[in-house]
Amino acid sequence: MTNKTIESLDRVVIRFAGDSGDGMQLTGDRFTSDTATMGNDLSTLPNFPAEIRAPQGTLPGVSSFQLHFADHDVLTPGDAPDVLVAMNPAALRANLRDLPRGATIIANTDEFTTRALAKVGYASNPLEDGSLESYHVHAVALTSMTVDALAEFDLTRKEKERAKNMFALGLLSWMYTRPTDATEAFLATKFGSKPEILAANVKALAAGFNYGETTEDFASSYAVAPAPMPAGTYRNITGNVALSLGLVAAAHRSGLPLVLGSYPITPASDILHTLAGLKRHGVTTMQAEDEIAGIGMALGASFGGALGVTTTSGPGVALKSETIGLAVSLELPLVIVDVQRGGPSTGLPTKTEQADLLQAMFGRNGESPVPIIAPQTPSDCFAAAMDAVRIATAYRTPVFLLSDGYLANGSEPWLVPEVADLPDLSVEFATAPNGVDDAGAPVFQPYLRDPETLARPWAVPGTAGLEHRIGGIEKADVTGNISYDPDNHDLMTRLRQAKVDGITVPDVEVDDPSGDARVLVLGWGSTYGPVFAAVRALRRQGHAVARAHLRHLNPFPGNLGEVLRSYDRVIVPEMNLGQLALLLRAKYLVDVRSHTAVRGLPFTTTELAEVVGAALEELS
Amino acid sequence: MTITDHLARHGLAGVPLLEADAPKQTKKDFTSDQEVRWCPGCGDYVILAAVQSFLPELGLKRENITFVSGIGCSSRFPYYLNTFGMHSIHGRAPTIATGLATSRPDQSVWVVTGDGDALSIGGNHLIHAMRRNVNLTILLFNNQIYGLTKGQYSPTSKVGQVTKSSPMGAVDQPFNPVSLALGAEASFVGRVMESDRPSMMATLRAAAEHRGTALVEIYQNCPIFNDGAFEKIKDRSEQEARLVRLEAGQPVRVGAEDARRVLVRTPGGALEFVPEDQADPTAYVVHDPYAEDPSQAFALSRLDSPEMTSVPVGIFRQVERPTYDDQVRAQVAGAQDAAGGPATDADLAALLRGKDTWTVA
Ligand code: SF4
Numbered sequence: 001m002t003n004k005t006i007e008s009l010d011r012v013v014i015r016f017a018g019d020s021g022d023g024m025q026l027t028g029d030r031f032t033s034d035t036a037t038m039g040n041d042l043s044t045l046p047n048f049p050a051e052i053r054a055p056q057g058t059l060p061g062v063s064s065f066q067l068h069f070a071d072h073d074v075l076t077p078g079d080a081p082d083v084l085v086a087m088n089p090a091a092l093r094a095n096l097r098d099l100p101r102g103a104t105i106i107a108n109t110d111e112f113t114t115r116a117l118a119k120v121g122y123a124s125n126p127l128e129d130g131s132l133e134s135y136h137v138h139a140v141a142l143t144s145m146t147v148d149a150l151a152e153f154d155l156t157r158k159e160k161e162r163a164k165n166m167f168a169l170g171l172l173s174w175m176y177t178r179p180t181d182a183t184e185a186f187l188a189t190k191f192g193s194k195p196e197i198l199a200a201n202v203k204a205l206a207a208g209f210n211y212g213e214t215t216e217d218f219a220s221s222y223a224v225a226p227a228p229m230p231a232g233t234y235r236n237i238t239g240n241v242a243l244s245l246g247l248v249a250a251a252h253r254s255g256l257p258l259v260l261g262s263y264p265i266t267p268a269s270d271i272l273h274t275l276a277g278l279k280r281h282g283v284t285t286m287q288a289e290d291e292i293a294g295i296g297m298a299l300g301a302s303f304g305g306a307l308g309v310t311t312t313s314g315p316g317v318a319l320k321s322e323t324i325g326l327a328v329s330l331e332l333p334l335v336i337v338d339v340q341r342g343g344p345s346t347g348l349p350t351k352t353e354q355a356d357l358l359q360a361m362f363g364r365n366g367e368s369p370v371p372i373i374a375p376q377t378p379s380d381c382f383a384a385a386m387d388a389v390r391i392a393t394a395y396r397t398p399v400f401l402l403s404d405g406y407l408a409n410g411s412e413p414w415l416v417p418e419v420a421d422l423p424d425l426s427v428e429f430a431t432a433p434n435g436v437d438d439a440g441a442p443v444f445q446p447y448l449r450d451p452e453t454l455a456r457p458w459a460v461p462g463t464a465g466l467e468h469r470i471g472g473i474e475k476a477d478v479t480g481n482i483s484y485d486p487d488n489h490d491l492m493t494r495l496r497q498a499k500v501d502g503i504t505v506p507d508v509e510v511d512d513p514s515g516d517a518r519v520l521v522l523g524w525g526s527t528y529g530p531v532f533a534a535v536r537a538l539r540r541q542g543h544a545v546a547r548a549h550l551r552h553l554n555p556f557p558g559n560l561g562e563v564l565r566s567y568d569r570v571i572v573p574e575m576n577l578g579q580l581a582l583l584l585r586a587k588y589l590v591d592v593r594s595h596t597a598v599r600g601l602p603f604t605t606t607e608l609a610e611v612v613g614a615a616l617e618e619l620s
Numbered sequence: 621m622t623i624t625d626h627l628a629r630h631g632l633a634g635v636p637l638l639e640a641d642a643p644k645q646t647k648k649d650f651t652s653d654q655e656v657r658w659c660p661g662c663g664d665y666v667i668l669a670a671v672q673s674f675l676p677e678l679g680l681k682r683e684n685i686t687f688v689s690g691i692g693c694s695s696r697f698p699y700y701l702n703t704f705g706m707h708s709i710h711g712r713a714p715t716i717a718t719g720l721a722t723s724r725p726d727q728s729v730w731v732v733t734g735d736g737d738a739l740s741i742g743g744n745h746l747i748h749a750m751r752r753n754v755n756l757t758i759l760l761f762n763n764q765i766y767g768l769t770k771g772q773y774s775p776t777s778k779v780g781q782v783t784k785s786s787p788m789g790a791v792d793q794p795f796n797p798v799s800l801a802l803g804a805e806a807s808f809v810g811r812v813m814e815s816d817r818p819s820m821m822a823t824l825r826a827a828a829e830h831r832g833t834a835l836v837e838i839y840q841n842c843p844i845f846n847d848g849a850f851e852k853i854k855d856r857s858e859q860e861a862r863l864v865r866l867e868a869g870q871p872v873r874v875g876a877e878d879a880r881r882v883l884v885r886t887p888g889g890a891l892e893f894v895p896e897d898q899a900d901p902t903a904y905v906v907h908d909p910y911a912e913d914p915s916q917a918f919a920l921s922r923l924d925s926p927e928m929t930s931v932p933v934g935i936f937r938q939v940e941r942p943t944y945d946d947q948v949r950a951q952v953a954g955a956q957d958a959a960g961g962p963a964t965d966a967d968l969a970a971l972l973r974g975k976d977t978w979t980v981a
Contacts, residue, residue, distance in 0.1 A: 037978050182976070226980075235977045245972055252968050259723050261715075279955035281963045281971065284722065284948060288715065289748035296708075296715025296745070300688070303706060303716065304724040326709050416972050419965045461704040461720070461727050464683045469652070469699050471707025481654065482699065 004213070005220040006177060011070035012224055013078030014172065017095050018087030018108075020054050020063040023165035028065025030169055030186060034178040035069045036236040036413050039226025042069040043378075043529065044411045045077035045602065050266065050349040057111075057119050062094040071225040075529040075536070077410060079604035083175075085168055087111060087142070093120045101134040106171070108164070110143035138217055142167055149207035153200050163204035170208025177223045180205055230415060237414040239378035239407035240267070243337065244274035246385025247309055248281050253386075254393055254425035256307040260285045261297030263316065266349040267405040268339040271311045291319035295336065299323060302332045305429060305460035307389060311337040314356045315346065317363065324398050325364040326472045328496060331447075331456045333392035333399075335385075336370075340404040342600050351600025352405035354525050355576035360400040361554060361583070367493045369500035371395070372553040374402040376528035379414035381407060384551065386423060391503055393427045396455045402553070404575070406602050407526045430457035433465050435478070444468055446480035454499035505552040507559040512546035513539070519615050520567035522592070524550040524580055527573050527603060534608035543616055553580070556587065564590040569615050571595055573608055631755060631831045634725040635684050645676035652702040663814040663840035664693060667761065668700055670817060674824050675701075680728055687730045688717040690737035693768050694761035694840070697732040711742025714749040717756050722945040728828065731758040736766050739775040739795050746835075747804040752944035753832040757824075760797055760835060761814075763842035764849045771845035778926045783845070798921040798936055801835045802914045808834035809917070809936045814841065815854055819865070819933065826935055832943045852928045864923060866934030871904040872920065874930050883923075891919050893930060909938040 014031070018024045025046055032044050045066040054061030068078035083104045086092040088111035099105070112125055126132050127139050146167040150160040166187075173180050184202055191198035212218050237245075251258035262272045262285065276285040284301075288294035291312055298308030312320065317338050327334045340356045342348025360372050371391050375384035381403055392399040433442035434457060444466045447456050459466040468480060476483035477491055510520070523531035528549050535547040548563060550556070564570050564584065570592040572581045578594035585592060595611045597603065638645065650672045658664045675685065685703040689695035691710035698705030704727075708716050713731045721729040731749075738746045738760050749756060765783065766772040772785035776797065780789040801809045808830040810823045820838070827834035839850045853862050864874045864883075872883035874893060881893040884903040891905055908916065917936040924931055956962055963971075 033976060037976070039978065039980065229980045231980050233973060233977050233979050235974045237974075248971065249968060252963065252965075257723065259719065261719060278971070279952045280959045281967070282952060282956065284952055286718070286722065286948065289744055292712060293715040293718075293745055293748065296712045297719035297722070300716035300719025300721075301723040302719075304720045304727070306723045308719065322709050323712065330706070416977065419969045419972070461686045461724060462683055464681065467682050467702055467704055469654075469701075469705035469707065471698075471705075472709055473707065 004218070006223050007220050009222050009224050010072065011068065011074070012083065012176065012222065013066065013068045013081045014083045014085070015064055015066040015081035015095060015098075016085045016168070017062055017064040017091035018085075018165070019056055019090065020049055020051070020061050021056065022063070022087045023162075024063045024065050024087070027165045027169045028067060030183045031172060031178065032067055032236060032411060033186070034173065034180070034182055035067065035176075036234070037182060038178060039229070040069040040071065040224055041074040041227035041229060042067060042236070042412060043074045043077045044068075045406065046409045047601070048350055057088055057090050057116050059090050059094050059120055062090050064091070064095060069224060071227050073227060073229075074412070075533040076602065076605055079606050083172075085172065087164070087168070089117045089122055089126075090120045092126065093122065099135065102136070104136040104138065105132065106138045106140055106168070108142035108168075109139045110141050140171070140211075140217070145207065145211065146204050149203055150200050153196060153203070155196060155200055159197065160200065163201050166201045166204040167208035167211075170205040170210075171212045173205075174209045174212030175218065175221050177221050180209060229413070232415045234413045234415055236411050237379050237382075238270075238409055238411040239375065239381040239403055240270040240339070240409070241274055242379050242414065243375070243381035243385045243401070243403060244271050244278070246382035247275070247335070247389065248278055248283060249382070249419075249422055250386045250389035250425055251282065251307050253422050254307060254389060254427055256305070256393070256427065258283045258309065259298060259301035259306040260309045260311065261288050261294040261301070262286070262311045263288050263291045263294045265291070265313045265316050267341055267408045268311045268313050268316075268337065270408065271337060271339070291316040292323060295320040295323040295334075299327055299330070299332065299334055302327075302334050303330070303460070305458070307333065307335070307393070309335040309337065311339070313339050313341045313349075314343045314359065317356060317359055321364050324370060325366065325368050327398040328364070328368045328370060329472045329475075330470050331396045331496075333396055333458070335388050335392050335399050335401060337401045337403065339408045340402060342598065348600045350405065352526065352602065353575050353598055353600065354402075354404055354527070355579065355598065356402060357553060357576065357579040358582070360402055367497060369497050370398050370400055370554065371500055371503055372400040372402055373551060374525035374553055375407055376523075376525065376549055376551065378407050378410045378412050382414070386425070387551075390423060390425055393425060394455065395453055395499060395503055396458055397500065402525060404526050427458065429463070430459035430466055431463060445478050446470060447475055448478050449495070449499075454495060454502060501555050503555055505555060505557050508548050508550060508557040508563055510546055510548045510563055511535075512544075514544045517544040517546035518568040518619050519612060520546040520548060520563070520570045521608075521612055522548050522550065522564075522570055522572050524553060524574070527575070530603040530605055530608050531573060533605040534612055537605060537609045538612055538616070543613070545612060545616070550580070553583075561588040561590070564588050564592065568619055569593060571612055571615055573603055573611070575603070631757070631829045631834070632678065632680065632728055633831065635680055635728050636726060638679050638681055647672045647676065649682065650675045650702050652700050654699045656700050657696065658693060659844050661843040662693070663763065663842065664697070664761065666814045667759070667820075667838055667840060668697065670820050671759075671824070672701065674821055675703075677825065678728065678828060684726055685728045685730070686720060687732055688713045688720065689732040690734075690742055691768070692734040692737045692766070693842070694732055694734040695737060711737050711740070712745060713737070714742065714745040714754075714756070714758070718749060718752070718754045718944070721755050722948050725945065725949060729756050731756055733758065733760050734767075735760065735762045735764060735774045735776040735797070739797060739800070743775075747800070750801055750804040750806040750833045750835060753805070753807050753941050754944045755831055755833070755946070757827045757830075757834045758836065760837045761840040762797060762837050763840045763846055764794075765842050765846035767842050767845055796921055796924055797835070797837045798924075799918060802918045802921060802937060806835050806937065807832040807941045808938050810834070811837040811839070811933045811936070813839050813850065813853065813863075813933060816933070823935060826938065830938060831946075832941060850928075853931050862928055862931055864930050864932040866907045866909070866920065866932055866936065868907055868909050868935070870907060872907050872932075891923065909935045912939060
């Protein structure tokens with residue numbers, strides 16, 4: 001047994017970085033899974049290039065996975081890594097500027113060849129030239145030690161080298177006292193059909209672990225105690241999976257079959273993949289010929305009485321806009337999931353951004369109001385998806401669910417809800433005529449609205465006596481017949497708007513523990529974590545700062561104006577150039593302060609704390 | 621093929637039939653209360669009357685028929701039928717119909733579209749519906765012009781056609797919709813003249829009963845912007861010499877009895893009409909719409925020309941092939957059956973938990 005000491009830490013941020021072919025995402029996922037099982041709270045941030053195999057050893061080819069875990073609740077994936085695992089010089093170069101002095105670097109020396117160094121502009125080897133003297137550098141020959149450990153295996157050198165990520169994972173598992181059995185079980189499933197590769201990976205994992213234990217280079221390992229979390233069953237979950245499960249749960253609780261029409265697009269495709277595997281839950285997925293067909297199929301299914309959903313990212317929303325307008329006119333339920341990425345155009349497919357808010361809000365011809373909901377954390381995508389379905393079905397309207405690349409791929413522990421506690425979303429279809437014609441005979445009036453919700457009846461084909469025709473041409477109030485009457489168009493336009501404006505959304509809650517805050521930080525979507533973390537950091541320094549978060553972007557909560565007006569300064573951080581700020585200023589005439597960045601990455605806590613700190617200073 | 625197999629492949633299998641003792645349906649049952657608003661003399665009237673007269677033949681309940689259309693003159697069609705209907709957006713009707721047909725096997729789903737709607741803006745959806753073989757009947761009204769937008773050339777307008785947007789003549793090569801459909805793996809392709817009622821009724825029936833995508837091109841006259849586009853084959857005196865009526869199992873013939881020509885395959889492989897009395901019967905081209913290989917049907921579709929010297933009409937292709945919607949539903953049903961029926965609360969709970977959970981006490 002080891003005679004090395006185990007030190008306790010309250011939190012650690014690790015970043016695994018390597019070539020996109022080095023298996024860093026897998027390594028990160030496995031480490032996350034083992035960490036979750038140990039009861040730590042955590043948050044992850046994968047960051048990878050858009051190219052499937054970017055040129056080897058180059059800066060654009062670097063793929064990384066950051067994990068923040070702690071013995072307390074974790075709000076963000078962490079600003080700066082405490083530990084960087086750099087599988088090659090490119091990984092070091094691309095990530096070094098994020099590393100605070102004093103951080104630990106574990107570098108794979110085998111890859112630090114003159115050629116590889118030159119490729120990324122290192123004139124000399126930073127592991128040897130003293131330029132890293134303010135860091136704790138562990139130079140480890142990861143590749144050759146892996147190959148040596150696998151000497152007896154009947155595999156090519158290349159195949160052996162490929163197991164180096166497992167060696168690294170083993171080493172990190174030792175460092176942070178994580179068990180490796182779950183990873184072994186995972187490898188057994190993954191490589192079940194290739195016993196030699198499986199054995200090699202398990203061996204490499206163990207070799208990495210043992211190396212940590214025996215080498216003098218690592219003096220001690222670290223333990224991070226479990227975080228106190230509410231009792232219950234937990235799993236680790238990414239935003240895309242949580243969103244998929246939310247849709248399935250909503251379909252289950254509404255009694256409607258879920259029909260997804262979708263076209264593959266980063267970073268939304270995982271929702272299509274997940275749902276395609278859930279046929280057992282009555283889920284139909286149709287991979288369409290294009291984005292337009294995807295939403296058309298979903299809308300056709302909704303017309304037929306199913307829960308129609310389409311999933312995409314910003315460029316896809318642009319293509320679907322006309323059909324969203326049709327759904328507004330038809331007043332049928334439809335959920336449009338936009339997993340936002342950097343734009344405009346192709347932009348940054350694998351990076352996060354929140355710049356589709358105004359597109360969701362206004363990106364259609366005519367007055368075309370669509371409710372918008374944004375999840376705040378990866379696991380919250382579940383509840384947000386259910387809420388989107390509630391609004392879509394209750395109000396017979398298309399609804400935007402605005403996730404983003406960070407939520408989609410990021411992960412965190414999720415307290416799995418009990419099915420019985422999930423909201424009841426049962427729907428009622430029209431079953432009989434709802435009016436009479438001039439002669440007193442019963443007729444069906446497809447645009448006779450519910451006085452409460454202003455929703456029109458959902459009358460699906462197959463219901464006798466309800467045969468009717470609907471379309472994108474303006475319809476007469478009540479009868480739904482084609483109408484070009486000016487007053488009718490004015491009325492219908494206002495009715496559609498009033499229906500969306502009247503959607504029941506909960507009041508926004510303000511978190512202002514002292515009650516004396518003069519500054520409010522208002523976030524939406526995935527800025528939840530960084531905003532909360534920054535506010536918490538400031539409060540620890542003794543400042544009074546209030547915080548609120550918007551889930552409903554359209555309509556806004558009823559108390560929002562009052563909330564905004566009760567603070568001397570409202571700061572709205574967004575990963576766009578101030579889109580929510582624009583809406584707030586227009587609607588409430590409140591001079592909110594925008595803080596914006598579009599770097600394809602979530603805000604850091606430090607950055608937001610500085611921004612809010614400056615506002616506090618100004619007011620003092 | 622057993623009777624059950626046959627029924628399973630029947631285009632209307634799964635769509636409930638009218639009760640045996642229900643009053644007999646008439647054209648009036650399928651006529652909505654909306655005033656029809658096409659231009660006087662428009663060929664669309666003829667097609668509407670034919671479809672309204674035809675629908676009772678199917679013996680279906682009105683609520684189990686849905687018409688979906690796109691945009692254009694023809695796309696107003698659903699408003700005039702007393703069935704379920706959706707007048708959607710330009711070119712997208714096949715996508716909406718695909719979603720409906722896949723989620724509702726109890727519906728007879730029809731798409732009404734035009735040459736601009738189906739072949740220009742909606743070309744992608746049309747070809748993908750056909751290759752998937754979704755159980756739909758698509759009626760493509762081809763008037764070789766944009767009518768609703770007041771007379772621009774369309775993707776089936778002739779080269780050189782002078783229109784508002786082509787004052788010096790259109791330079792675009794037109795599509796032959798039948799050739800396009802055959803190339804897009806369509807399992808049923810037909811063409812009829814709007815004015816040819818018997819052939820229209822027969823083709824509509826075959827199309828409705830076909831399981832899979834049935835594309836029926838209907839030559840439709842637009843008297844306002846492209847009058848007489850089909851005059852050469854409409855005019856009784858010319859029609860006989862030009863219209864090639866395709867009949868399954870029969871040699872392909874054209875012309876009046878005294879001037880009849882028959883289609884033969886020349887030694888070089890090309891198809892050619894020759895006077896019947898001079899033709900070698902072993903070289904006759906016998907029409908076989910049931911052939912797996914679409915190449916002869918394609919060759920027949922190429923007999924067409926802008927001069928309309930020989931225009932084939934009838935059913936070019938009619939083959940059985942698994943449909944998209946049947947297979948999609950079968951996968952879902954199969955997964956549910958294998959798991960012991962529709963998902964229960966316990967199944968959902970298991971899904972939410974996933975495979976890797978831990979408990980906090
Ligand atoms: S423009 Fe032509 S196609 Fe359109 S309704 Fe008038 S006649 Fe018919």
